Amino acid sequence: MTTGSGVKPMDKEAEETEPLSDNVTDDRTDLYGFERPDDFESYKDMMDSYATVLNRRSQRWSKLLLEKPHVEKNVTVKRFVRKGVPNEHRARIWMAASGAREKQESNNGYYQSLLEAEHDTTLKETIYTDMHRTFPDNILFKTKAESCLQKALFNVLVAYGHHNKAVGYCQGMNFIAGYLILITKDEEKSFWLLDALLGRILPDYYSPAMLGLRTDQAVLGELVRAKAPAVGQLMDQYPGIWMLVVSRWFICLYIDILPIETVLRIWDCLFYEGSKVLFRVALTLIVHHQSEILRARSLSDVCECFKQITHGEFTLDCHTFMQKIFTEPGSLSKATIDKLREKCRQVIEEGSHRP
Structure with a gap:
């Protein structure tokens, strides 16, 4: 969990919910307000x-x-x-x-009560430090923007930090909440979607020990060994490599990794089918680019290759890419994922208990 100090939290006005306006973009931004000078x-x-x-x-x-x-x-x-x-x-x-x-309807008024409650000073300061780092290339999150979304983002994150004290606030949550706000244009809906992601769809990804995240990185390694053995053998030469190359893929749910239209298509499936889709995306990127990955001759080569395979026409064409994730990796059942998660989690927990 991140910590912060010495920063003035947002004023009380930031804690009041407001209707969010429609996106306003110029001719060098995409539909969601992201500036795209290069592509x-x-x-x-x-x-x-x-x-x-x-x-x-x-x-x-x-x-x-x-x-x-x-x-x-x-x-x-x-x-x-x-x-x-x-x-x-x-x-x-x-x-x-x-x-x-369903959660929102059965907890009417709960989100507003979280905003009106007394907030932990450290939590507010920690979140506030990340405000200017959240989508600096998006005109809707710039403080001088007419419809700046930073207040809404701050509200959602503070509310969630008090709703789930075991998690509080961790880096990466600001980007996820920001995407939710861009799509829903509604603070309360964004709060409940964040709760669905962090509490049910991706359990333990954002807890202090991040056991769920570490487990899923290990699961991906097992899947690669089965579906792309040559890549698996290469990666096995570098202990801890999966944490280096895919932790941001999973912790940010591909935000700032893949183009936004592609990310949103992935999220469509993530909310409907669950976290299994995250593995399908990762496997597709790896299987499709096996030849490039296998040319790597060093740890730095591998890391650079994993950065490059997320760019270009293959990932920009979101419709074709999404068709590929359900064909290129082959079969991938929930039962297989659950079994591998149980195995990998046990190994990680045993390792953490060794003297």
Whole structure:
């Protein structure tokens, strides 16, 4: 858990909920306010071709939700989610699929009560230190922006820190909460979605010991040994390598690792199907780029290669990439993941108890 000191917390005004305005972007930003000076043309070309897919999906989702307003978990909805949830329906689908809507409805007024409670000074200071580090390339999070989202972000993180005192605030949570606010445009929904992610979908990722995160890194290593043995042998030469190359992939749920449209498509599946999708994404990146990874001749080569494989046309084309994650790694059952998690967690816990 991070600590901070000597920083004035946000004033009381920051703790009052306000309706969040629609995104306002200029001609060098994407739909979510992120500035794209380096790859704007590539992004624009991709979005121009992707617009047809988005329009088709939007029409089909609108028809489905008109026929069945209550989002169910079934084969049809799962197929729809994997093909992408249109932005206008994302908050609704995420809330329903993750259980966040049910939690919000059964805890009416709870979020506001957290904001109105007396807040731990250290928690507020710690969160405040990360405010200026959260999406500095997004015009909606800049303090001079007309509709700055920093207040909403601060509120969500402070509320969650008091809601889940075992976690409090850890670095990385600011980026996740920020993405949720960009999509939902609603503080309370963002709070309950954050609770769904950290409390149920990704347990122990953000606890002080980060046992869940460490376990899943080890699980990925086991999966790579099974599905890309040559890469597995290479990685085994460098103890602790998985923590170096994929910890940010998992802790930030691919934020700032993959292009935003791709991340949001991953999150569609994450909220609906659970954390298994994180492994599918990682395996796809690794399996698809085996030849590049196997050319590495040193630890620094491996680390640089894992940075490079997340960039380029393969990950920018979110629709094709999402089709790949459900085919390229092959079968990957929840039972397999659960079994590997149990095995890896036991090894980690035994190792931590050794003198």
